[in-house]
Amino acid sequence: MLSLHQLRCFLATYEHGSLTAAATELGYAQPSVSEQIRALEKSLGVQLFRRVGRGVVPTTVADELRPHAERTLAAAEEARRAVTSAKALQTGTIRFGMFGAARLYAGAGLVADVLARYPGVRVELIGQNSNEVQEDLRRGRLEAAMIAVPAATSEGMTVTPVAKDELVYISADPERLASPVTPQRFAQAQLVMPETTWRAVDSTRIVLRQMLHETGRNPTTRIEVEDIETAVELVGMGLADSVIPKGAALQLLPRLAPSAGYVSLRPRQYDTLAVVHRSGATLSPAARLMIELATRRIQQIAEPYSPR
Amino acid sequence: MLSLHQLRCFLATYEHGSLTAAATELGYAQPSVSEQIRALEKSLGVQLFRRVGRGVVPTTVADELRPHAERTLAAAEEARRAVTSAKALQTGTIRFGMFGAARLYAGAGLVADVLARYPGVRVELIGQNSNEVQEDLRRGRLEAAMIAVPAATSEGMTVTPVAKDELVYISADPERLASPVTPQRFAQAQLVMPETTWRAVDSTRIVLRQMLHETGRNPTTRIEVEDIETAVELVGMGLADSVIPKGAALQLLPRLAPSAGYVSLRPRQYDTLAVVHRSGATLSPAARLMIELATRRIQQIAEPYSPR
DNA sequence: CGCGATCCCTAGGTCATTCCTATGATGCGA
DNA sequence: TCGCATCATAGGAATGACCTAGGGATCGCG
Numbered sequence: 001m002l003s004l005h006q007l008r009c010f011l012a013t014y015e016h017g018s019l020t021a022a023a024t025e026l027g028y029a030q031p032s033v034s035e036q037i038r039a040l041e042k043s044l045g046v047q048l049f050r051r052v053g054r055g056v057v058p059t060t061v062a063d064e065l066r067p068h069a070e071r072t073l074a075a076a077e078e079a080r081r082a083v084t085s086a087k088a089l090q091t092g093t094i095r096f097g098m099f100g101a102a103r104l105y106a107g108a109g110l111v112a113d114v115l116a117r118y119p120g121v122r123v124e125l126i127g128q129n130s131n132e133v134q135e136d137l138r139r140g141r142l143e144a145a146m147i148a149v150p151a152a153t154s155e156g157m158t159v160t161p162v163a164k165d166e167l168v169y170i171s172a173d174p175e176r177l178a179s180p181v182t183p184q185r186f187a188q189a190q191l192v193m194p195e196t197t198w199r200a201v202d203s204t205r206i207v208l209r210q211m212l213h214e215t216g217r218n219p220t221t222r223i224e225v226e227d228i229e230t231a232v233e234l235v236g237m238g239l240a241d242s243v244i245p246k247g248a249a250l251q252l253l254p255r256l257a258p259s260a261g262y263v264s265l266r267p268r269q270y271d272t273l274a275v276v277h278r279s280g281a282t283l284s285p286a287a288r289l290m291i292e293l294a295t296r297r298i299q300q301i302a303e304p305y306s307p308r
Numbered sequence: 309m310l311s312l313h314q315l316r317c318f319l320a321t322y323e324h325g326s327l328t329a330a331a332t333e334l335g336y337a338q339p340s341v342s343e344q345i346r347a348l349e350k351s352l353g354v355q356l357f358r359r360v361g362r363g364v365v366p367t368t369v370a371d372e373l374r375p376h377a378e379r380t381l382a383a384a385e386e387a388r389r390a391v392t393s394a395k396a397l398q399t400g401t402i403r404f405g406m407f408g409a410a411r412l413y414a415g416a417g418l419v420a421d422v423l424a425r426y427p428g429v430r431v432e433l434i435g436q437n438s439n440e441v442q443e444d445l446r447r448g449r450l451e452a453a454m455i456a457v458p459a460a461t462s463e464g465m466t467v468t469p470v471a472k473d474e475l476v477y478i479s480a481d482p483e484r485l486a487s488p489v490t491p492q493r494f495a496q497a498q499l500v501m502p503e504t505t506w507r508a509v510d511s512t513r514i515v516l517r518q519m520l521h522e523t524g525r526n527p528t529t530r531i532e533v534e535d536i537e538t539a540v541e542l543v544g545m546g547l548a549d550s551v552i553p554k555g556a557a558l559q560l561l562p563r564l565a566p567s568a569g570y571v572s573l574r575p576r577q578y579d580t581l582a583v584v585h586r587s588g589a590t591l592s593p594a595a596r597l598m599i600e601l602a603t604r605r606i607q608q609i610a611e612p613y614s615p616r
Numbered sequence: 617c618g619c620g621a622t623c624c625c626t627a628g629g630t631c632a633t634t635c636c637t638a639t640g641a642t643g644c645g646a
Numbered sequence: 647t648c649g650c651a652t653c654a655t656a657g658g659a660a661t662g663a664c665c666t667a668g669g670g671a672t673c674g675c676g
Contacts, residue, residue, distance in 0.1 A: 002384055004312055005663090020623060032664050034624070039662090044388065046395045047592065052448030053672040054623065059451070059592065060401040064394040068387030075383045077375030080352065086372040087354045093368040140360030143367070273573055284355065286368065313634090328652060340635050342653065347633090361643035362652065620675080628667105634661070641654075646647100 180266035192240035207240035211286025405453025490575035500531035555613035
């Protein structure tokens, strides 16, 4: 079976015209190199060197083999180098999970942070929804992610809360923004809610359902849309109100709904943003980097998490 | 230490997303592949797969490694293929030694024979002089050669005579061609002799010296030139006569000295053409081919060798 | 022409690697 | 919750890598 080791011995022997010299260069005893060459010749079924009195002389087949041997060793070396630099985050791909809304107002800055520090890397931010991201985590497609809890956290996951993101009520009607929105008023509102596909398990909705449940009411939605931008635009057009994370409101309202504003709920409600990964896994440098940078970004916008 | 085997296991695992499947494809037991992957990860100092419940999932570093692993294995395969086809004489270089005059009138046809049979190969015909060729043989730079004996044959060489090439007297003067040239007449001739550099050991001259020595005379040369064509041209201009192998005379006289002709010596003198190689060496297919073709070519021109 | 130096091969032994079977641990899906 | 699929571990046999020691051939030199 052809091996890189044999090719290394072959090249050293070819260049020196001597087994002894090759062995010296490679740091082996002479019979070891001799044995490797013999094994290579046997495996190829051809004579590579003629043993002639003083030293050895390559055959024409050896001439033929040499450039290929060099190419093969170079490719192997290149492979090692690529891995090393990927390990050092100089190149390669960094993949990180991040649920929709948080990605919306922290994602671009996060990617910018990574690229500023490691210009050679590719960055992938995965996931439209926290639960989708959790599924990727569970399947191993993602090493770590920043998601909004509560979501149906499965066993074997380590969850580290990093920030609280307040949920605010947004509307184009100044009257409804005059004072914090109570559950009573909230229950009567005409709402547009994003992330239709995932409404049953969406973190924000779970929080809101809980809030309303305490008052014995169910939330009603007038419009269901897929993405948060559309929801904000609809709010700007005065067609409905909505509840979104404050960070998203700060970024999207001026751009998509300049006539609208936001106000807190009463009592204040929060999405908890947390870093999640498989329990017991040792995180790669890339993942640790992303976690650190994402945490910093998020905490610039949302309040740092403080356990009660 | 990185090995091709590890890369093969890595690729199979990457493609199947499973150690078991990879092992099946490669024809190994599952723990063997597992061990190879672990060794590769250790040698690179990086995790390549995350072990996740059902199967394994490549990390981004593995994504980075894969194309390089493929390139490396392809290069190794290419190396093997190149050697195989060189071995089968489909490509590569065939090197053969052949001394000056014989190469002159048989070389082109010999090369044509080889190329007709093996269109992909490169052919090198080495050597201007028998002794130069012998030196290459002794040093191992040549595997086998067709040379003219007697020449100073050194120990350790196997000499197989294949043809006798008669030495003929050439002249532009029809009178001198009327009858075979005796040593007496020869000793008085004005001669032009080729291969100046090697005159002391040249095979033809040794034969002629022996012939004259029996009559107690020494040969005199009027002109010394390096190559046989020049000598023949000078003969054609009537400036001197010469002695060259009959094969060379047949080919060169019509072209370079149409007014000249040739006649035998009395007694007839012969160069013996022989195949020479190191004793005890097993000849490569290429060398055997060249010997066979060269022998056939030579025997079409010179008389087959018949031991007395 | 012998003599030492050089270089390759062979022999025999040690140690590491490779590969196997058997078995345990774990996650997934019915 | 049970069965199945998958990976990890353990232990042992076979193979390969490497070494030291010594023999044979060749080369250059006195």
